[in-house]
Amino acid sequence: MNVKPLADRVIVRPLEAEEKTAGGIIIPDNAKEKPQKGEIVAAGPGKISDSGSLVEMTLKAGDKVLYGKYSGTEVSVEGEELLIMRESDVLAII
Numbered sequence: 001m002n003v004k005p006l007a008d009r010v011i012v013r014p015l016e017a018e019e020k021t022a023g024g025i026i027i028p029d030n031a032k033e034k035p036q037k038g039e040i041v042a043a044g045p046g047k048i049s050d051s052g053s054l055v056e057m058t059l060k061a062g063d064k065v066l067y068g069k070y071s072g073t074e075v076s077v078e079g080e081e082l083l084i085m086r087e088s089d090v091l092a093i094i
Contacts, residue, residue, distance in 0.1 A: 003077050005084060008047035010059055012038040012083040039064055059087055066092045
């Protein structure tokens with residue numbers, strides 16, 4: 001991939017939405033919710049603090065994460081749908 005995020009941004013590949021519920025009911029395509037889990041594809045170098053020092057990223061490529069339902073900006077890179085968001089938009093590493 002030839003896209004590199006800047007500052008404290010990460011590129012996330014959303015994981016597939018659930019096909020069925022815990023009870024075994026199959027969810028149709030039009031009723032699926034946006035996924036809130038994904039995998040970090042790339043991470044920027046970090047953010048420059050007010051004092052001028054570099055605050056390194058906590059996240060790295062390969063981390064599985066949870067993020068807000070409407071977080072990030074959707075982009076298409078080489079035919080693949082990805083999200084670009086700030087590290088602060090990520091809620092947890094799973």
